[in-house]
Amino acid sequence: MKKGIFFKRIDAISLLLYTFIFFLVILFIYLVKVNRHIDNFSNYNDTIHELKIIDKEFDNFLLQQATFINYDKINKSMQKFDEGMLFLDSEISHELFPKKYNLLLEKIEKLYKIKVTSMEYFKSENSQLLYSIHYLFEINNAIIKTNNLNKKTVTILNNTLLNLMKYYTNSRVDRAHIYKNIKYLQNYNSNESVELFIEHVNNNLIRIEEFNKIKNIQKEDRIVRVLEDLHQYLITEYQENIIIEKIILIMLFAFALIILVALIIMSKNSTKLKDELLGFKTAVENGDNSVIITDINSNITYINDVVINETGYSSAELLGQNPRILKSGMTVESDYQELRKALDGGKKWEGEFKNRRKDGTIFYEKASIMPIYHDNKITHYLAIKLNITNYVEEKQKVEHMAYFDALTELPNRLSVEKYLKDRLPIAKRNSSKFAILFIDLDRFKIINDTLGHDVGDELLIGCAARIRKALRDSDLLARVGGDEFVIVMEAPNSDFSAAHVCKKIINLFHTPIKIKDHTLSITLSIGVSMYPDDNSDYKKLIKFADIAMYEAKDSGKNTYRYYQSRLSIDAHKRLNMEQSLKTALENSEIYMMYQPQYLLKNREIVGLEALVRWESEALGFVPPDLFIPIAEDTGAIVEIGLFIFKRACLDFLVFAKECATLKNISINISAVQLYQDTFISDIMGIVKDVEIEPRVIQLEITETHIMKNIDQSMKLLEELQELGFRISIDDFGTGHSSLRYLKLFPINELKIDKSFIDDLPDSKDDSAITSAIITLSKSLEYINVAEGIELEEQEAFLREHNCSIGQGYLFSKPKLKDDLIEFLKAN
């Protein structure tokens, strides 16, 4: 098992290297072997050569008959020959050479044995011959000297000796002649010396016979030739071997060379790879990304400098550690589970971490973590991370801005919607109930406009804080518009809980709010919608609460209302109206009508009330009592008001030429208009432009408006009066006017509200009130005007009670400019 892994781990280069070394070793061993072959061959060659020389020596030896030879020498040569043969017949040679060699060797051995035998005989024969022939001379001389032999005998003796000698000079020996001589000598004398002579001659002849035999054997001797064969055979064999060995050597060398080339190529590649890796390493080390490599057990094995810089840990502190050392505990646990799952599945994981530095600070990281494979096995994990703290924080800021109101730090509309979107499904599951409270500050616009935006902003902050006091922590308070707040709260008991909170909030606002130097009394209108009773759609719930808020406003403000379904239609209409109103002036949809006011005693026309009309292209005719409050709420009234003022002034100048009795024109002024900082300068500008005297202009102001802010109203009215304008109190009797104040106000005229006139003279109450007002105004020297006279009896009653001026359908409906001119002409 271990061995298997070991072998697997050997890379190609090492394998090649080992193979290369292996081949080199083989090459070396083979070279040694070849060298030994060459040595062997030369040894064999030398031996064969030596044997040939020795054999030659043998042949020479065998030619040296009748010569004294020290046999020691030839014995030594024979011994050498034996040794040579032994060498050729050695075990190595049997290994090296095949059968033919041995056959040749055996042949040589056989021939050599024969030769040895011959040489041994030769040695014996030669010795015998040598002393025999030696003695023959001696005996011949002795016989001739000592014995007185006849001449013939001496001649025969000498002749015999010379004849024998022929043999030694390689001449043919005439045996018959010698035998004949011997016969003669035998018959001649039985002298001992002669006998010895004969004996030795015979002996010589036998020896010669023997030598001839040896020579005959010698003629068949083929040792040299066989040695030559052996030599040739060795050379051939050797050359064949050498060729094969050369081929094998070349092949081995080629193999080694190929491997070497492969090694060089691989080494070059690996150098290239190394350079690339170095490049990668530089990139990794100098990049912006943190790079962490862990082993299979998630122990860190590598980190780059970025990691050290980002985390504040030193490399020694991180290496060998589990990356969870960086865990802040603020990353969602499920992310880790996903990570684990992805890695276990061998997949890449991407996500974000909220990690902790060594100093405890938190930082965000975008991470890609992936397994590293080697041979299809995960060996390491690689994490590449980017510090995205700045990005995340920026994103959070933007998100905060998107979801929170910058002024009050409260969640905004989007937040509420998101909150509801998230919470409602949960609420549905839990069958819990929610209340959505839509709060609008009453008349905030006026405050904003009169006291400035700074005050308005401060007020909003103060209001928010105050509303918050009435809420539980779990309740959501959001600012959804300029002065609009929304509360989302759990309300198990819808009727009770929400209403309780509404009351609590309204009560909190009984105390005026102090902003800078101002003490501001603020009231709120609250609309409530309920989930799931009213709707289950969060958008509709907010809308419904908004509608309910308007309902609360309409019913006198400073109160709260629950949403009722029909309200939604009015709200819709109103929304349309708001939209259309924005473009009404531009589109010349706003126009003026005038209703004459006349002296009741003689029906003489003394004044005109300028009445505004709106013929909307989209909505058709919209009555003023519908669109004026909207214009007031949206602030459009300021522009419209000035338009009315200017138009009325211009028209009045035209009307005045037609009617000599015409004294003034009444123009309705909205409280919103009145409290504009620029109101007086604006109307004075128009007055100058149009060249009209302020005394002809009567400003009609609604009773309730003035009474709400008595101090400020009084100041304004006094100022206006000083400028020459006349002041008329509209709808007198409907509000809660204090007669004390009434007296203090700089008023020129009181207008009795139409509601009192309608039931005259039958209604005793209205008759009493009307007559009381008339009496009152007379005592305060106000001119009183009755409006909405439609019947003769009404006119009669008013005339009877000394009401000065009347106005109504009975005398004249409101008329357009041109119609009125006609009417004035006719009168």
Place this chain on the structure above:
Amino acid sequence: MKLFLVVLFSFSFLTAEPITPIPLTIKADIQKVKLGKKLFHDPILSADNTISCASCHDIKNGGDDGLKFAFGINGAEGDINSPTVLNSVYNFRQFWNGRAKDLAHQAEGPVENPIEMGESFKPIVQKLKSSNYNAEFNKIYSDGVNKKNIVDAIAEFEKTLITPNSPFDKYLRGDTTAITQDQKDGYKLFKDNGCIACHHGINIGGNHYNKFGVMKDAKSKRLGRFEVTQNESDKFFFKVPSLRNVEMTAPYLHDGRYDKLEDVVKFMARYQLGRIITQEEIDKIVSFLNSLNGEIPESMRKQ
């Protein structure tokens, strides 16, 4: 012409000395020599542990037994005269009939000869293995005690049994006073009579075979080389024996037929050379032969 032939065939005119002196030293493996010497003198090699090599080859007394025929175990008697072991390294073959190529082969002979030591090597090897020899063998031979190593050690020892510095060798080396005038004359006669034709070389013989009884039937019971080759022409052919230390190796000839040198010289002149020789000549030749006694081998001197 005649004169020329006389010169040609005269031994006295040989340009080079036909006899060469024995070298003063010989190369040998001391360890093997020691072991061989011990084995040579140890009767352990014989069947009944009574006979050693030295029993027949008394190195200090001519290297033979002084008996006509060799004796063996159980008092058995052989049928051939024990040749001397001295200078046997210079013999071209061993045994009278030359059946052994060298000393090692020779050593096998007497051991396995039923008459002589009567033992085969198998039990010898066993005997040696169970003795102190085992360690000694293992020290020298990687394959320990075996037949080959036993005879090798003995042969190595026998190799050292050379007898240099005989008076005659000294004479040959240039010391003209080393031998007497008689001996000088004897040497001349030895050459002139043709003895030198067979007895020459370093061992004064021992370098070829020759017929026992060339000129006359010598009546030998043994057939010599014929016993080895079964070749008719080899009948009565014996290895020419060395004449070194010849004075000390009586009795003489392969059948020990003579005890006195002068008898042998006389016999050799008639039977081998086919000539008549005077008593004076015989005496001088014997005198020469007596100058061939060398020194006791070095390996035997230091005991």
